[in-house]
Amino acid sequence: xxxxxxxxxxxxxxxxxxxxxxxxALADHQSDYRATYKQGVYTIILGDGEGKSLxxxxxxxxxxxxxxxxxxxxxxxxxx
Numbered sequence: 001x002x003x004x005x006x007x008x009x010x011x012x013x014x015x016x017x018x019x020x021x022x023x024x025a026l027a028d029h030q031s032d033y034r035a036t037y038k039q040g041v042y043t044i045i046l047g048d049g050e051g052k053s054l055x056x057x058x059x060x061x062x063x064x065x066x067x068x069x070x071x072x073x074x075x076x077x078x079x080x
Contacts (some may be wrong), residue, residue, distance in 0.1 A: 001052060004044065004046065005034070007060075007075060008044070009058070011029070011032065012025075013060055015028075021062075023037075023040065026042050026058070042058070
């Protein structure tokens, strides 16, 4: 299952290069992974489909975040 997940992440990065709508790229590549794409959910069926599930967001760059990073300084905390 994780081999397919890793390959999907690699393929997704390639599919969305130069694409205005990444969701359309997923819809166009449903047959590549025996998948369905409905309402923003890309579902890949493995085997008989009665096993584990793996969920998460597909992103081109996993280093991007919307959270602010708080820096911590022991000297600053000690002085103030």
